[in-house]
Amino acid sequence: MQRKESLSLEDIKRYNRIFWKCVGGFVLFIILIISATGLGLFGELPSFRDLENPKSNLASSILSEDKVELGNYYVQNRSNIRFKDISPNVINALVATEDVRFLDHSGIDFKRTFTIIFYNLIGKKQGASTITQQLALNLFSDKAREKSVIKRIPQKLKELIVAVKLERNYTKEEIITMYLNTVDFGNNSFGIKAAARTYFNTTPAKLNPAQAATLVGILKGTTLYSPTRNPERALGRRNLIMQKMVDEGFLDQPKADELKAQDLNLDLNRTSHSEGLATYFRAVLKKDIQDTFEEMSIRKADGSSYDLDRDGLRIYTTINSKMQRYAEEAQKEYMKTLQQQFNAHWKGRDPFKGNENLIIQGMKRSDRYKVLKEEGLSEEEIQENFNTPTSMEIFSWRGNIDTMMRPIDSIKYYKMILRNSMMAMDPKSGEIKAWVGGISFEHFKYDQVKMGTRQVGSTAKPFTYAVGIDNGLSPCYQVNNVPFTVTGYGEPWTPRGHGSLPGYLTLRKALANSQNFITAWVMQQVGPTAVSTLAKRMGITTDVPPYPSIALGSFEASVYDMTGAYSAFVNHGVWTEPTYLLRIEDKNGNILYERKPKVVQALNEQTAYVMTYMLKGVVEEGTGVRLRYRYGLSNPIGGKTGTTNDNSDGWFMAITPQLVAGVWTGCEDRAIHFRSTNLGEGANTALPIFALFIKKVYADSSLGIRKGDFEAPAGGSSITLDCNQYQGSDTGTKGNKEDLDQRLGF
Template sequence: MILRKISSPYLRFGLLALLGILVIGFLFVMSVYLGAWGKVPSKKELSSFEYQRATEVYSADSVLIGKYFLYDRQPVPFEQFPEQLIQALISIEDERFYDHSGVDATSLLRVGIKSILLQDKSSGGGSTLTQQLAKNLYPRKDRQQSNLVVDKIKEMIMASRLEDSYSKKEILTLYLNTVSFGDNTFGVESTALKFFNKHTKDLNLEESAVLVGMLKATYGYNPRVFPENSLRRRNLVLQSMANNDFLTDSEKDSLTQLPLKLDYKKYDYDAGLAPYFREEVRKKLLKWSADEKQNGNDYNIYTNGLKVYTTLDYKMQRIAESVMRKHMKSLQGQFEKSYGKRAPWTSNTKIIEKAVRATPHYKKLVANGLSAKQAWDSLEHKRNMTFEDWSGDRTLMASTIDSVKHYLKFLNTGSLAIDAKTGAVRTWIGGIDFKNFKFDHVAQSQRQVGSTFKPIVYTAALEVGIPPCAYFSASEVEYENLKGWSPSNSGNKDEAYLNYSMEESLSNSVNTVAVKVMEATGIDNVIVQAKKMGVFSKLPEQPSLALGTGEIYANELAGVYASYVNDGMAVLPYLIETITDQKDSVLVNFEPKRAKNRAFSTQTRQIMLEMMKSTINTGTASRIRTTYKMQNDIAGKTGTTQNNKDAWFVALTPKLVSVTWVGLDNHEIGFKSTSLGQGANAALPLFALWYKELGRDKKYDPITKAKFERPSKYVLDQMDCDPVKRDGFFKRLFTDPNKKKTKKFRRKN
């Protein structure tokens, strides 16, 4: 034996100890290899790795508008990595990348000597890019120091297996597509889009160096948070590139003089274009994936990297949101000024208490055993809070109750525009601010629709044979069998002597006539007509339905009105055109859903369009012509509900249907006056300003310059009558305009 030949007992003991350490080390490494400390992924598992990819949402014109993800990752192929990006990465992270087989023995020896013997903490970790990739693919579950050695050995084993399974190019591709850059952003493509608003393939050299520099410490070298640190790190990367002959000294010196320039575009689910639309798309996708699971297909919208192509028009939506912010800011100011110091959100105790008790904070406190008074007292505790409004953010000492009062006052809105023929949604605004008002006023809100329901009543009347030139008295009537209900108009007493044609009464939204048209038509016939036109919400079987007391969704109303420009057939608004997998293979195409049968005759359709053109030209929506000076072919209807709670405007054009609602989420608060809260003032401008902007873009000429079909001669002849007839002299003589007529409402004809 060799040991017996060694005379020194100390040397023999030292060698035995060293041999023992080596044996124990070998056995320890083998135990890790064999899985005694937790399974090590096999070569097969590593070679079949699939990314968790973000699902991407695109507009109809292929603009990326959003993503759904657990990890914000958008993998790209090696060919899209700029050469300088690879050079920067190798220079600073793994100089011998092309020379080792996953583990760099030279670096390990350096780290061992400096870290263990010399206690130099700046020596680094000695991990190769391949080892870092192993850690990216299988993150360490336990961060305790005691497990560090096991984790390192596992990563070395995985690195060796990765090198056996992939080429160097493939390892770089996997690494750059999986590595974390912080802020829940994974992979260089998502990071390039976030910090420089450009794709990886378009990064220049200094930008590549900034991103590579972040890998050392994703927070400490974040260029947005610590720009000075990031700049120093970038320059160190450039120096490493020069040291490795990827840059000349003069190139390096020139680049290090450049300032740090970002074009930061953080993806925030609450912000960005069309957040309410994206949320509705997400809900549709979840339903689709659940249905597909029943068919044996398991799609995860957060990890499978699907591509969702929607119907949304990017520029239309951008204009719509810009117009909304401008109009709603102005209207909010007028609204608050109209109430002055006696605003209900500050002085109406009943409304405030009800709103506070509806909050999750109050309900949680009560559920935890606090009395109503104790819960209220707790919510009155003041602290630093940020209040947001149209003028910006304000931080002040305030309580939860103060916050409730603040957000009670905000007017909100819901609007959408759809393709009149298919129902494809072109714009969708569910509210003024998704961050603070998650409730979607397009898809989730059923509100009374006011006078926008009247066209359905008049359509039903035409369908049962009432001619467009039939006249109805505008006089106010008290209906004995309806507990004295007496609908009225906003006009003067002289209306008691007037008789309106159907066209004139609809275009000027005469309430008394609408009820009489409903009576002549029959409530049942009106409800049947509404269903034929696509109304699926339950409607009240009451005469007040003529005035729009039925509660209908905004997107539902859009599909109903589409029948007037779609050959009498309603459509169902839809948001998604196509879903593909990450390789662009089509998984599903969504077809437009249109009614199979016409809801009314061609003659009725043409008459109704002419009536609603009059609404725009001379009726309640005439400010389209007078204030906004628009000469486009437009038909439409305004709507205002009781006590000015809801303002509506529906616009019909040859190509688009637009529906807009404005009001408050709290149903107990309305506009102070009809002049401020009527549909023509609160809702109509959102359409007018948007459509006028579209008219300035030649791209939309086929839409904004489209013309309605000319009605037939028969229809024009049918409508050729005086709009208003005045009662004769003797009838006026014996009629007291201050005295209401009384009668019973006939429910059936």
């Protein structure tokens, strides 16, 4: 066998030339690829201006007056936070896990790149990208790693270039802060601020090592290591990260062992447009801001419109988070009981007998009907669909229920659900403190505070009495409570006299007990035009036609308008526009808009004070007396109950020196209601919610809501309120027609 000849010197030189040509060619190829990437041939790279102002979808935050975040408007629930407000535990957990040489490299860790295989072999797993490279992907790429190797290579090269640029333009603190502000932590939480609130109901500054490790662990896979979906994997990942923190000297081994023995200890606070405080308010506020920006042409420097879901605005409101919570709790507590009363009241009866058209209307208004119609189904096919049981989730006061139900039956079910809304405001500043627009924003999106209007019933009577007082009538003036017909203002009008008290009653007692005949008598004296004018001056924005029947609330109005109107009685006759938006700032703190409420002197200061005295009578001896005997509220409180025809609507308007509130209760359709006034009147359907609310408010001393009396006009009241002083005087008791005509100007 012949031995192979050894390589000649020429052969070795030739192979060396080939090798170095290959190396040189490869290096040249890499340089060309990087150059092409830098020139944008594989996609546009961010400019210097982009690096100075990295784009990200920032949630706009809604802040209460007591500095609580009520919620956010967002495409991605993302809020930025400063480095100094992030716990070192988060920084240490992130660096130990993702990039141990973060402080030493310049965006690209070449040592790490060439030793990835070695790290993996010794069990110290590291990702191939530095934190800066991951930030580059998050900020300036399509935010998804390409799975195709061919597409991934140019994407990776762009990451490298952008990472280097980021390192040149930002400090390490700024880079790691931007990274933590942009990453997805699952459960609709983008950024460390949202994640800390979602999983542990805390702030990033207060995260302990275990909590920090849990959140950093999610970054490896938002589903795989989700604490809510895969708690066991999340726990294992957390413990692994804490051990890495020990290995890098960020955490003591004994402390790590102690924390590893603990559960995840989640305190979930999921963020959703349908969850949290003031859901209805947030929806109304968003539309209001959008309309205001459009009307006032408030735009960015480049002329584009602001986007509440992406531009990170800070919206300051008047809502008090504690009062808002108390209002929502009061509603839930009582409406659960009232719904049980309503269901028991209708048990064994068909509320839709004679009202079958309500079901058809409900069906045709439903989203299901519209979708089926768009799909081209005939009316017969749609009817069949609505009569076929299907799986659905329905609302109940015990929580959402998964059930099988015919869609047509779900319409009937929801028609029988009582709705409710409430608003409370400071009568002097006009600032709204609590806004409950409905019973469940998830299921019933329509706001009943400002957007919805219903007949106001007897809550309108104070407008008529206020005009009478303003024209010289005394709250002590007595009128015979007999059927009375108003004439001279169109068709003669005689109200019904349900629950009438016999004999002569003072105007105060008549209002306290909501007596229709005497209210009609006052209307005869002052005329409907004056009453309509006063109602409009006190902020009622809906139509108040000058007919005598407006004395009993035949017109419709919103809880928002009615509450604002009653505030004028407390605020010395001054109507201050109910306000819920204070100002809006951009993400840099620049003020974009400030709202100033309108102010109108609606009625005489003396008249307003007399009206507070008369409205106190409702609680002391009238239809609102259950505030006293059932709820133990003995301090000065005024109010007015309201019940519309057939008990379709129940109202209670309440006044205290520092808070005015309005509550409405009723079904979606007026045809569905309590058959009994004892159950359907405002004293039963609306008043208890205010009572539960105000008791919670009084119990919280931090709110500063006192139990004092209403403030008298400067210099005192010129109108006698003590009816005992009129004993034996015809003018003070039953009156004298000539004297009355003279004082009223007839």
